[in-house]
Amino acid sequence: QVQLVESGGGLVQAGGSLKLSCAASGRTFSRVGWFRQAPGKEREFIASIRWPFANPEYSDSVKGRFTISIEYGKNTVYLQMNSLKPEDTAVYYCAADPNSSKFDYWGQGTQVTVSS
Numbered sequence: 001q002v003q004l005v006e007s008g009g010g011l012v013q014a015g016g017s018l019k020l021s022c023a024a025s026g027r028t029f030s031r032v033g034w035f036r037q038a039p040g041k042e043r044e045f046i047a048s049i050r051w052p053f054a055n056p057e058y059s060d061s062v063k064g065r066f067t068i069s070i071e072y073g074k075n076t077v078y079l080q081m082n083s084l085k086p087e088d089t090a091v092y093y094c095a096a097d098p099n100s101s102k103f104d105y106w107g108q109g110t111q112v113t114v115s116s
Contacts, residue, residue, distance in 0.1 A: 009110030022094030
């Protein structure tokens with residue numbers, strides 16, 4: 001059974017940092033990504049990383065502020081978020097792509113709230 005379990009969300013002031021974790025289990029994946037969805041908005045791609053060869057990709061909205069990484073021994077993907085802005089407020093989702101095609105598996109989401 002495939003499981004993606006996110007953690008690390010919370011409330012932070014603008015300019016602060018948070019680190020999200022996504023623990024993956026159940027099968028191997030070719031790519032893991034982070035997405036977010038703010039109230040009233042469509043889900044937005046944030047970052048992805050290929051497993052096991054890294055090759056991170058970022059959306060323009062977070063490039064230079066967020067970093068995606070893998071801890072292979074723990075099958076965990078992290079999203080380090082720095083210089084957070086109120087517009088980063090959203091539910092953040094981890095997703096996994098098993099075949100370099102599309103993200104078929106999704107976590108339950110974790111809330112990130114950035115206060116001004």
